[in-house]
Amino acid sequence: MRIATYNVNGVNGRLPVLLRWLKETSPDVVCLQELKSPNEKFPIQAIRDAGYNAIYHGQKSWNGVAILARGLEIKEIRRGMPGNDEDTHSRYIEAMVNGILIGCLYLPNGNPAPGPKFDYKLEWFERLIKHAAELKKLRRPVLLTGDFNVIPTDLDAKKPENWVRDALFFPESKEAYQRLLSQGWTDALRKLYPDQKIFTFWDYFRNAFARDSGIRIDHFLLNKNLEKRLIDAGVDREVRGWEKTSDHAPVWIEISDK
């Protein structure tokens, strides 16, 4: 079973790319981020025509997350990261799919840092860590995936020195990510490829993709129950080279049935 995450940067503007990628790679489950669409404009019919069920938590212009599944029931558990009733951003949706609890997240960018946006990033991160601690108590397989907007280590950027003033690479961001991992989550791509420079995002400008000037910020965190089923993981890099593409590439894991 293949589970993918893809920050589409606008689900309607990206629809041809999304549908082509779904058709070519046939992932079983897909977590989407940055829909940039209210629920009433989510392209549900095109997604269904492509063979997928979907639940989605959108909002106008910004943010927005969705979970798609091919031939599998999606049982929604929650939408929105708990712990702050004032938070209006659509950045989290959680569902049971095929016996796996899947949290699909779009962690705040946090730039410019320091500042109120960075404060919001860290506040959101603390709520994620609290919620993840609850999910860790479950005996079932659990997956947290999406755009974490964190470059975890120097290995996760082509040129780490270019990111030291960026919220994605601030010590507080890296520390929070490590603190989340230390609950007992496994970073799937790092587990399988501990020494490789693997990227999931390349800037639109400065010819970043052609120069492979990327960063790894889209992650799969697996609890122990799911980690033992991990077979493979990878990045669909070629999608980043398509016309009218997102600045992120899809990332995926392959897990055994039991």
Next chain:
DNA sequence: ATGCCGTGGAAACCACGA
């Protein structure tokens, strides 16, 4: 090193992204 590009929405510019 820099929103240099890209998206969405409102109004022919601005907010936002990483």
